Amino acid sequence: xxTFNLQINGKNQQVDVAPDTPMLWVLRDHxxxxxxxxxxxxxxxxxxxxxxxxxxxxxxxTTVSAAEGKSITTIEGLSEKGDHPVQKAWLExxxxxxxxxxxxxxMSAAALLERNPNPSDQEIETAMNGNICRCGTYTRIKQAVxxxxxxxxx
Amino acid sequence: MIPSEFxxxxxxxxxxxxxxxxxxxxxxxxxxxxxxxxxxxxxRFNNPGALIDIGGIPDLSYxxxxxxxxxxxxxxxxAQIATSSVLASAIPMISExxxxxxDVQVRNKGTxxxxxxxxxxxxxxPAALLAADAExxxxxxxxxxxxxxxxFFQGLFTTDLNESELITEIRIPKPSSETRSTxxxxxxxxxxxxxxxxxxxxxxxxxxxxxVKVAFTGVSAIPxxxxxxxxxxxxxxxxxxxxxxACEIAAKSVDIMGDHFASQDYRRHLAKVFAKRALKTxxx
Numbered sequence: 017x018x019t020f021n022l023q024i025n026g027k028n029q030q031v032d033v034a035p036d037t038p039m040l041w042v043l044r045d046h047x048x049x050x051x052x053x054x055x056x057x058x059x060x061x062x063x064x065x066x067x068x069x070x071x072x073x074x075x076x077x078t079t080v081s082a083a084e085g086k087s088i089t090t091i092e093g094l095s096e097k098g099d100h101p102v103q104k105a106w107l108e109x110x111x112x113x114x115x116x117x118x119x120x121x122x123m124s125a126a127a128l129l130e131r132n133p134n135p136s137d138q139e140i141e142t143a144m145n146g147n148i149c150r151c152g153t154y155t156r157i158k159q160a161v162x163x164x165x166x167x168x169x170x
Numbered sequence: 171m172i173p174s175e176f177x178x179x180x181x182x183x184x185x186x187x188x189x190x191x192x193x194x195x196x197x198x199x200x201x202x203x204x205x206x207x208x209x210x211x212x213x214r215f216n217n218p219g220a221l222i223d224i225g226g227i228p229d230l231s232y233x234x235x236x237x238x239x240x241x242x243x244x245x246x247x248x249a250q251i252a253t254s255s256v257l258a259s260a261i262p263m264i265s266e267x268x269x270x271x272x273d274v275q276v277r278n279k280g281t282x283x284x285x286x287x288x289x290x291x292x293x294x295x296p297a298a299l300l301a302a303d304a305e306x307x308x309x310x311x312x313x314x315x316x317x318x319x320x321x322f323f324q325g326l327f328t329t330d331l332n333e334s335e336l337i338t339e340i341r342i343p344k345p346s347s348e349t350r351s352t353x354x355x356x357x358x359x360x361x362x363x364x365x366x367x368x369x370x371x372x373x374x375x376x377x378x379x380x381x382v383k384v385a386f387t388g389v390s391a392i393p394x395x396x397x398x399x400x401x402x403x404x405x406x407x408x409x410x411x412x413x414x415x416a417c418e419i420a421a422k423s424v425d426i427m428g429d430h431f432a433s434q435d436y437r438r439h440l441a442k443v444f445a446k447r448a449l450k451t452x453x454x
Contacts, residue, residue, distance in 0.1 A: 036178035036221065057171030058209035060361070062275060071249070071278045076171075077204045078279065081180050082225050124274065145362075146273025 020084050024049070025093025031080070039083050040064045040075040043090060051091035051119050055148075062147030065120035066090050072127040072146075091119040094126055102126045105164035113151035121147045125161045134165050173211035177220040184309055187224050187336055192311055194220040196333045201225065202245055202284035205276050210288075224336065231281075233257060240264070240342040244283025248272070251282060260344050263351030263369055267298040270355065272362050283337040286322070289329045291427065292363035296323055296393030298353045299340065300385035301369035306330075307339035314338065326391045349373040349381070350452040355388070356440050358431055364388035365432045366440040370448035377407045379453065389441050390424040398422055399445060408453040417446040 022029045024047060031046045043049045043066070055063030057076050064075040067089035094100045102125045105111075112118045121144070128135060128143040135143065140161050149157065177194070181187035191198055197219035201207055204225070210216040224230065230245040233254045240260055242251060251257060251268035258265045271277055271285075271294050285295050286306065296319070304319045311334055322330045331337065345351065355367035367387040373380045382400040387393040402416035421441040428434035 034178070035180060036176075036223075058212050059205055059276065060209075062273070065275060068278075072275050073278050074205075074275045077208050079178075079204065079223065081178075081223060082204075127274070143274050146275045 020080050022080070022084060022088060023086070024088045025090060033080055035079065035081045037080045038076050039066065039078045039080055039088070042080050042083075043075060049090050049092050053116055053119055055117070055120070060148070061117070061120075062124065063117050063120040065123040065147065067123060067127055070127065070130060072124045074146075089123075091123060094122065100126060101164040101168045102129065102160070105160040105167060108163060109156050109160040111153055111156045111160045113149075113153050117147060117149045121149065121157055125157075125164065128161070129165055129168065133168060135161070171212040173208070174214065174217040176211070176218055178223065179220065180223045180226050183227055184224075184230070184336070184338060187222050187227070188309060188311055188334070190220075190222045191334050191336065194222070198222055198333075200284075200287065200336050202287075203247060203280040204284075205272070205280040206284060206288040206290065225281075230338065235260065235344065238344050240344055242282055242340045242342070244337045244339060245281045246283075248277035248280050248282065248285075249274075252277060261302060261342060261351055263298050263353045263371060264302065264342065267294050267353040267369070270294065270353075270357075270362075282340055286319075286340070287329060287331055287337055289323055289325075289327050290363065291326055291391050291393070292358070292365070292367075292388045293393075294353065294355065294364055294367055294387060297364075297367045297369040297385040297387035299342070300393055300395050301351065301353075301371045301383040302342045302345075303383070304343075305341040306337055307341060308335050309338045310335040316341070320395065323393050345371065346373060348375070352448050352451045354444055354448050354451070356444060366437055366444050368441070368444040368448045370445070370452050372403075372449070372452045374453070378405055379403050379408055380405070384420075384445055384449070386421060386441060386445075389421050389426055389437055391427060392424075394424055396420060396445070403449070408449070413446055413449055413453070417442045417449065420445045 053063040055061035059077045066075045068086045124147050199218040201221045201223045230243045232243040248268040248271045299319045306317045306322050351371035353369040355364040369385045371383040382403045384396045406412050426434045
């Protein structure tokens with residue numbers, strides 16, 4: 017066990033965990049932020065996507081040691097009232113079916129729009145292809161990303 | 171998805187990592203981005219007793235030009251490499267390769283050194299680095315050594331790296347301005363690993379092809395340079411018929427892998443098709 021000072025969603029949090037603990041479990045079990053989901057655990061599905069210094073990464077493969085000193089953002093911290101342009105577009109387009117993957121999808125989409133505010137279809141596909149949706153809502157996901165981009169620009 | 175138990179150490183320097191490797195012995199493995207080794211451990215394909223994390227070592231992720239070489243620190247992520255302007259202008263094949271590895275999240279964490287140390291036979295880096303005549307700088311207790319990438323890959327998940335060593339740098343000779351290069355692949359749609367990946371690099375001299383380099387990944391258990399194919403095209407002015415003739419013998423002298431994604435015959439066919447596409451891109 018070791019003490020880690022983490023900056024999560026703009027707040028300083030101290031956790032006492034083994035240094036190889038994946039961030040996913042630090043978030044869910046220690047900080048009780050359960051918006052970030054456990055999907056496959058082996059870096060295939062993207063359900064656990066969070067931001068490290070604004071970049072989309074998989075929290076199931078990112079150790080707490082690798083996250084210390086970086087700015088960590090989870091779905092809970094993306095906006096104060098759930099009104100990030102991507103979250104609003106998600107509601108507008110009724111994207112979610114079962115909804116299990118959507119926290120990860122939204123985090124990937126938000127990271128994409130942060131660096132590329134007006135992505136092409138191809139760029140959306142490339143940026144989102146690390147997130148699997150077992151309900152197959154890909155068409156709506158793509159529409160929502162485009163809607164979020166359009167709404168942010170207007 | 172829980173790996174078997176292991177000890178975890180986070181090294182602050184290359185020397186400290188080497189010392190830990192020496193102390194922990196053959197049961198220890200180096201951890202960089204963690205996007206190959208950690209899944210392998212969770213799937214119980216691999217169960218090292220100790221992990222030595224080099225992800226926190228400062229200044230192991232540089233990308234720069236130095237005395238005619240493009241040098242890349244072992245911990246540079248695929249995303250850093252894909253977006254490096256130094257590499258994009260000097261050798262686009264390297265940027266292209268980095269940009270199509272896995273997915274965004276993998277590229278943001280996975281490293282070039284980690285990928286080649288892992289030596290997955292379907293990984294993307296080997297083909298591009300073979301075609302680029304890259305060298306691998308390896309640090310060990312008795313100093314550093316530099317190995318041509320051609321001698322580095324030795325088999326399925328097997329490299330020239332000893333148990334007590336780690337990769338610190340990849341060195342790529344800067345190609346001339348008349349040289350063009352590309353990397354393309356036919357990918358497994360879920361994992362995005364290469365079923366067949368082909369890197370091609372050609373220098374043109376008055377229209378004819380010089381220093382033709384074609385390398386494959388995914389085709390055989392060991393990534394390889396296809397010297398027979400290269401010889402067929404060397405010195406010729408490329409046209410449809412001599413490109414066809416060269417690509418017809420693609421992967422002729424290697425043992426081709428077959429699995430549930432692609433049979434041996436289909437892989438051989440894909441090798442020909444992707445060699446032709448890559449060569450057309452760099453000679454067109």
